[in-house]
Amino acid sequence: MSENKPKPAWHGIPREDIPWYPTVDPDSCIGCQLCYVTCGRAVFEMHDGVADPVDAMNCAVGCTTCGNICPTGSITFPSLDAVWKLERERQIFRTVKKEAVQRAERESAKQARDEAQKAMATVSTRARVEVAGEFGDKQFLVKLEKLVEGRPFDIVRLKLEVSSVKAAREKAPSYMEFEVTSEQQEDIDPFLREVVALVHEVDLVLVSQQKL
Numbered sequence: 001m002s003e004n005k006p007k008p009a010w011h012g013i014p015r016e017d018i019p020w021y022p023t024v025d026p027d028s029c030i031g032c033q034l035c036y037v038t039c040g041r042a043v044f045e046m047h048d049g050v051a052d053p054v055d056a057m058n059c060a061v062g063c064t065t066c067g068n069i070c071p072t073g074s075i076t077f078p079s080l081d082a083v084w085k086l087e088r089e090r091q092i093f094r095t096v097k098k099e100a101v102q103r104a105e106r107e108s109a110k111q112a113r114d115e116a117q118k119a120m121a122t123v124s125t126r127a128r129v130e131v132a133g134e135f136g137d138k139q140f141l142v143k144l145e146k147l148v149e150g151r152p153f154d155i156v157r158l159k160l161e162v163s164s165v166k167a168a169r170e171k172a173p174s175y176m177e178f179e180v181t182s183e184q185q186e187d188i189d190p191f192l193r194e195v196v197a198l199v200h201e202v203d204l205v206l207v208s209q210q211k212l
């Protein structure tokens with residue numbers, strides 16, 4: 001059973017002042033329920049096999065959808081003349097103009113939000129880097145640390161693989177893997193270029209760089 005709630009005003013006119021609602025002829029209604037399932041405003045209930053517009057004033061002003069599709073033409077509406085008269089008498093167009101501005105603002109805000117979200121979705125904020133070579137006295141880690149100092153980036157999940165202590169002493173090649181991350185969800189690209197430049201500067205080999 002529907003509970004009729006207060007209706008919002010229609011462009012500044014209290015809804016109860018507007019004579020727009022469906023009426024069903026119970027003698028011709030065949031109970032097909034098309035109006036009941038079609039109306040997005042829950043205006044109808046079915047009672048004893050007949051459509052009953054229990055919340056008729058919830059009908060959208062000017063809508064005639066259920067009347068248009070009713071197979072027996074059982075749904076009728078008051079004349080639109082009354083609505084047009086009200087539009088003129090209550091001078092709704094000033095209100096409509098304000099509503100149009102607000103709607104355009106909402107739509108452009110939504111568009112800006114959607115575009116920002118889309119841009120965020122395409123921004124890479126993490127990348128994995130693999131480096132090989134002889135790390136010895138190149139102070140690569142110290143230089144990496146200086147690169148991130150005071151900036152919204154970090155080097156994480158760092159792994160250094162050295163085959164043996166002796167090999168390291170003998171300056172055999174080692175392998176390093178780490179992730180470059182942005183702490184503020186910014187595009188990692190410019191910083192990643194700096195990291196790669198550092199790898200080349202210290203004569204290490206860039207095995208791979210992959211955005212995650």
Ligand code: SF4
Binds near residue numbers: 036
């Ligand atoms: S669409 Fe028409 S015939 Fe079908 S239930 Fe509604 S009023 Fe009755």
Ligand code: SF4
Binds near residue numbers: 039042059060065
């Ligand atoms: S005219 Fe539209 S809003 Fe009104 S009752 Fe029919 S379908 Fe629902």
